[in-house]
Structures are given as structure tokens and as C-alpha cells.
Amino acid sequence: MVVQRQIHLGAVPYGTGGPGSHTLWLDPEIPVDASVDIDWYAGVAALAERGKFDLLFIVDSQFITPYSPPHYLNRLEPLTLLSALAGRTERIGLVGTATTSFNSPFNLVRRFGSLDLISRGRAGWNVVTTGDAGTAGNYGLDDHYDYDTRYGRAQEYVELARALWDSYEDDAFVRDRETGVFLDRAKQHVLDHEGQYFKVRGPLNLVRSAQGHPVVFQAGDSDQGRDLGASVGEGIFTHAPDIPAGQAFYDDIKGRARDRFGRNPDHLVIMPGIKVVVGDTDEEAREIEAFNNDRDHTFAAALAEFGRPFGWHDFTQYDLDAPFPAETLELGRRSFYTQAKAITDRAVDNGWTLRQTVEATRYFRKSEFVGSATTVADKLVEWWEARACDGFNIGVDHPSNFQRVVDEVIPILQERGVYRADYDATTLRGHLGLPVPVNRHTAARAGAGVPV
Amino acid sequence: MVVQRQIHLGAVPYGTGGPGSHTLWLDPEIPVDASVDIDWYAGVAALAERGKFDLLFIVDSQFITPYSPPHYLNRLEPLTLLSALAGRTERIGLVGTATTSFNSPFNLVRRFGSLDLISRGRAGWNVVTTGDAGTAGNYGLDDHYDYDTRYGRAQEYVELARALWDSYEDDAFVRDRETGVFLDRAKQHVLDHEGQYFKVRGPLNLVRSAQGHPVVFQAGDSDQGRDLGASVGEGIFTHAPDIPAGQAFYDDIKGRARDRFGRNPDHLVIMPGIKVVVGDTDEEAREIEAFNNDRDHTFAAALAEFGRPFGWHDFTQYDLDAPFPAETLELGRRSFYTQAKAITDRAVDNGWTLRQTVEATRYFRKSEFVGSATTVADKLVEWWEARACDGFNIGVDHPSNFQRVVDEVIPILQERGVYRADYDATTLRGHLGLPVPVNRHTAARAGAGVPV
DSSP states (O other), X not given: OOOOOOOEEEEXXXXXXXXXXXXXXXXXXXXXXXXXXXXXXXXXXXXXHHTTOSEEXXXXXXXXXXXXXXXHHSOOOHHHHHHXXXXXXXXXXXXXXXXXXXXXXXXXXXXXXXXXXXXXXXXXXXXXXOSOGXXXXXXXXXSOOOHHHHHHHHHHHHHHHHHHHTSBOTTOEEEETTTTEEEOXXXXXOOOEEOSSOEEOOOOSOOOBTTBSOEEEEOOOSHHHHHHHHHHOSEEEEOXXXXXXXXXXXHHHHHIIIIITOOOGGGSEEEEEEOEEEESSHHHHHHHHHHHHHHHOOHHHHHHHHXXXXXXXXXXXXXXXXXXXXXXXXXXXXXXXXXXXXXXXXXXXXXXXXXXXXXXXXXTSOOSEEEEHHXXXXXXXXXXXXXXXXXXXXXXXSHHHHHHIIIIIHHHHHHTTSSOSSOOOSSHHHHHTOXXXXXXXXXXXXXXXXXX | XXXXXXXXXXXXEOTTOBTTBTTGGGSTTSOTTGGGOHHHHHHHHHHHHHTTOSEEEEOOOOOOOTTSOHHHHXXXXXXXXXXXXXXXXXXXXXXXXXXXXXXXHHHHHXXXXXXHHHTTSOEEEEEEOOSOGGGGXXXXXXXXXXXXXXXXXXXXXXXXXXXXXXXXXXXXXXXETTXXXXXXXXXXXXXXXXXXXOEXXXXXXXXXXXXXXXXXXXXXXXXXXXXXXXXXXXXEEEOOSSHHHHHHXXXXXXXXXXXXXXXXXXXXXXXXXXXXXXXXXXXXXXXXXXXXXXXXXOHHHHHHHHTGGGTSOOGGGSOTTSXXXXXGGGGGTTSSHHHHHHHXXXXXXXXXXXXXXXXXXXXXXXXXXXXXXXXXXXXXXXHHHTTSOSEEEEEEOSHHHHHHIIIIIHHHHHHTTSSOSSOOOSSHHHHHTOOOOOOHHHHHHHHHHSOO
């Protein structure tokens, strides 16, 4: 059976603000406490599920100052939030961000395993190493780990997680009331992991879900980040300014997966984050975008968020019209360094001022996905057909706008046969076309005795 | 206004088995995978809420072997479970067990804070130090901490948690769309905690819930455990064989709270765990108990769980009819030592065999709360009036039995005016009659400037 390639969609709710929508909370459509209001999230999830989205994607951060933008100041922990949504949704995948730098593996693996069972196989884990260096201070460290340590930990952590999720083979629980046998003891497995960064005995006290393991997402863009994504990622959250850049990233990641790590590149779904604005006409959509940009993109808020890759450096202290202060790059060494370096290099190469540099970031860049529903659908299909991506993570900003995506854009994609008319799977792996991993112990036993 | 003293009730769902119900899963009324089935838990929660229970209490453990009893082998992580239930319940308190030995404070405090917001002020945290010494192996340690370290960490951890929950004063978020002011920056507070065990900078990126802080429960029975409960506990989960023992514990804990820690003893609610069996008559109830004991209390399962306080020592290797092997006490040094010591002392004093010792544990002891609905209600009121407790944590074992508690015993308590006819509060603190803690920074400011 040939499975028709499909567009995959994620919804990314930002609450009171987000990249490209710095002062979203000024929109009277949104509760001012949306970022901690479970009913607001449940409403977004219901809408996304009506649109047959593959997944809901929850981002995270754990470091704030009094000057942090609104959406950083007050936010629900992703796993708690998604567990609450599991009971209020039926089919949509639930992907949460969690760091391998500041969580004990056994705890986190257990929580994702529990979410996967509670949601009946809809959990996903966005593996991050934490870009906000200041977070280290919340976990007893004076400095954040260096890049190699961060990614070394992440690599070992994911492998360890998958091994723990395999603690029980799928038929380990006999549960025979006649004989009184609950467990086939040969099918519970101790791990005894001792690696470079972690030592974990196991077993995990949890059976696997309908999808075997939670789906692993990855979002880093450094060389180490790309290797991590290519080796263990099943979904990639990225950012691409245009089709050629998207294609270059797509080829690089899928090429690394195939050539360096011997993986099937179809088992890695690439979904850039995008901003969509829908209007009755292209012109009206551009007007809505301009109105929202005027309201949302107050320069002060953007300038505050601009400091994030530079370790949340305060850029208000510089003259906006003087050359970009390139010496600040060093402050990003243990933060989002790849991003800080790209910004700095571009500013220096172009001889930009600080103001020009801030205005050139993706927070200010005009989106390609602005227009009538037909125009937006055309653009989505164009990117996807060009293999600049396998789908999109659509930012949920203004509620009425996201509703138009669901009610007007989705039906066009469905009509063109590039997007599901209804869910045909119950798990996140099912939605994304990813295989259910065979339990390693079952595979080993089969490999030893029986041809497979 | 004088608030009438009321009986407080908790429901403790054990899933596929529990203390006093070792092979509960053999009951065809219960799904064989109840301990990982969110719908089963939601059903219990709905029933408890129909009975106007104060709270649902989720116990935990994280260490298993192939010989662990069924209810240890496969269980949902408590915070994930309770977050899922938050969206499927309206009023009942949600209390989860989490250890201060193997969670980073910032993570755990953030998760409980999130649960408290998601449930709109219904979260409770059962603070434990982990009795299963083998758990240490899942967190990179060769040995569990000694008792002093365990309780030293717990004490510092709870104080730290409460300080982090106070990161924002209640009116910190201005959110004025006219002026564009989101935060009153003077009302966000850095913690900069550096204690004996933990170093945490803060602030926590979460506002407080309707009840200020999650309610802190405690369950340890050692001298250190009692001091921890008396100093920081607001609820105590204990076990008492009879009224005099209950009274002695009650007086001890409330006395410590008042005399050693200067607390109002009414702000500490003591709720022993009990097993209830309801029948049409006392005789029928005793028959049901005998039938269930016969099915549940298979000696082999009880013998396996008997090893728990002794570091899950395997007692099947001894002659059941030889004197109790008292040298095993040493194996419990870093586990549930207080419990292991009490068992050993009693066995030695009485010259019991291993079989007699196992049969004398609370898992086998006949419950006082067995009889017709009237008899059970009488017993509950008798304990409560004698101040052997402030309420009870009732084990949810056989579904039809728990239904009889709700439908037959509760109405009698309501009629007698000792139990709420309906919820009159929306938060767990409200149910338990506990005050909402004033934010420490608000209090300090008020204390400095304005008389309060």
C-alpha cells in the first residue's frame, strides 16, 4: 500500500504573546491571563481538533526577570498543561517541551510515559537543552552547561528514555484471573544504564502506550542540534524565511538522518513555525496584518525579546541608531548561540544599526502566509510540494484569525486531497505516519530465535 | 462566626491492589489495568465528588522488581494523573505524592503551582522522603540518603517551595490595556535561596492560585517525620489501629505544632487511612469482608508487600514457622525504618513466627469500620468525636463497596450535621478549613508601612 503524502499541521498557542505577536494580550479577544487559563487552552485545542490538526505544540521557558515579555512572565508547566488537555481532547497529539539539562531522566521519562497512557498514545516530547542560560540558577548551578555538554546529555538522555520506555514488553502483563498470574516476570527488564552523564537502574514502572513511545521532537539549529534531530528526532520544529532556505534545511537534516545515522528520512517530519493571517481578500489580509503588527509589534517589546539569544541581555542601554554592538555576541555563548551569531554576522555584514538589526529579525519579518484562504492554501501547498517542509506549526495568535485558518483554509487543503478529511488514526504516530517502535527486548528475542 | 467542626474525607484509589487488598485485581468489577486507566480514576473521582469528599489522595512508589505486588508494577505518575483529573472534576481536592529526595525543587514547585492553577485552587502535595531505598538507583545514587539528610532536605524543600510560590504578589499583574502596563515590576521577587541542600535563584514564572499555595500533606511517622508534619504539614495521612492509639498520635502532633512550632493546631488536619466495608447488616458486612479477605489477602501477596519497609527484602526465603528473623531490621535502615522497627520489636516481644508477624500487620488486621451503613457512620463519628482524628482517608478498593460508602454512609453523616450537605468552597483549603497564606512580600510591605 502506498501511503499518500499529506501535509502535517501543528497549532502553537502562545497565550498572552509570542514571537511575532509581542503584545498579543492587548487584543480584547484574548483573556489577559490566557497563558495560565486552562479553559483558554482547551478552547484552542478544540478548534485545532475541529481542524484535524496533527498536534498541539507547547513551548516553554523557565527564566524570567522583571523585564521579560508578558508571555514569559506567567506560564503553565507544559506537561501539567498537556495532561489536563488530554482529558478534554480526543484525537489531537500533545507535544510538550522539556529540557534534558534540568530534569532527572527517570522523573521526566515517567511523566511522558504517563501522559502517553492517559492520552492513549498521543504524547510527544520536544527535547530541548535550554537556551536561556539563566535557567541554570534555578537548578543550583552558577553557569549553564557548555554546548557540547548540553548536547551530549541530550543524546544520552533520549536513548536512555527509549530504553526505559521498553522496561516492559507489550505482552508482559498476563493478568489471568483464573491462574492468578499478573506478570510474566521474564518480560520486565532492568536497564542498569551507566553512561557519561547519567546512571539509572530501572525498570520504569509503566507499560508502553498504544504508540509504543512518545514521539520525539527537536528544535535546535546548531550543528550539534541538527545532528541530534537527525539521529533521534522524529519531528523537527524549525524556522525558515523562504522556500530555498527551507529546502536547504530539509535536505541537510534528511541527508544527515539517512547518511550519517542510517535512518529512513520519511520517519522524520519537518514542520517550520509560521504565522498565518487570513482575510476575505489578499488586500484585507495585509491590512489585518498591518493593524496587528502596529498593535503587536511595539518596538519596545520586540527589543526586550531580541535580547533572549544573547542571554536576555538588556539592549535598551544602547543607542538604537549606532552600529549594532557586535561585542554582545559573547554574552550568548551559553544561550541560543547559533541564533545570536547569525543575527550578529548579518548585522556586521550589512553594517546595520541596532534598530535595523531588530527590525530584520523574524519577529518583524513579513510572513509569506498572508492573504485570502485560497492564497494561504496555495502557499502552504507550494512549500510542501517543493519539499521545503512536511507541514507547518501554525502560531495561534488572534483567536478570530486562527478560527479562519480552521474554517476557511483547512477545507481547501482537504478538497485538494493533501490533508486529512478526518482523523484516520488514534495516536500521534498514526497522524504523522511514524512507525510504532518494536520493544527492544521483544526484538532481541525474536532475532535470536525466530526469523523476522 | 464559629465554624462548626466537620468530618473531612479523602478517597484513596489503589487501582489493581493496595494495602489490605493485595489481589484486588482479581475482582471482576475492576479493570485489570485500572492503575493506568484514566477513565477508571475519573470514575472514582466522580463518585467521590458525588459524596462531597474533601479530596482524592494519590500514593506513589518508583521502585519495582519482578516480585513487586501488582499495584506497584504499573502506575501513573501522580502529578500527571491529577492534572488529567483536574479537567474532569469540579470541586474535589487533588492531592499527589511527590518526593523531596529525587525531584529538583524548581521543577516540582512549578508543577504543583501549575496544577493549583489548572484546578483553580484544589491542589495538595503529599511530601514524602521516599521509603523505598531502591529508588535511589533510578536517580544515579548507590545508596538512599540517611534519615537526617532525608528530613533535612524535606524541611528546607517545603520552606523553599512556599517562598517560590510567593514570587508574585497577588496584584502583581496589572494587565491594563489602556496604558499597556502588564506587570508591576516591584511585585515580582527573586528568591536567591542558598541553604544546606538547595540553591535556587527564582523567581518562579507563575502567579498564585485562588488558595495561595497548594496544601502540604505529610505522612511520615518517625520522630523526624512527626516534626516535619507538625512544623510544615497542613494535613497528615497516618494509620491508627484503634481510638487510643489515634488519640495519642493526634495529641502528639497537635502538641508539637502548638508547643514546638507556635502553630494553631486547628490548621493541621489529621486523617488516618482506613478500610471500610458496608453491608445490609453488620453480619453481611463481616461476610463480605471475609469473602474479600479470602480473595484479596492471599498470603503470598501479603508476604511480598511485607518486605517493603525492610527495603523490599524477600521474606519467602525463610521458614514461615520459625521465629521472626529479627536481623532483617538492619535492611530497613534507609527504607521505612520506623515501620520495620515497630514490626520487629513486636515480633520479638511476642516471640512470634514469621507467619504470625505477617498476619499481625495492618494489611491483615480486621478493620473497625465494617458493618451496616449506620454502624460504619457510628464508628466514624465515634473516632472523630473522641479526637482520634479530624477525618479519614478511605481506601477505594472494590467499586461496589465504595459506592455504598457514598450512597449509604455519607447521607447518615450529613443528616447528623457532621459532614457537608454540599460543597461550600471551591478550593481545597476551603474544604479543609485552612487559611489562605498571605504572600510574604505583601505581608512585609504591610507590616512596614500600614497597620494590619
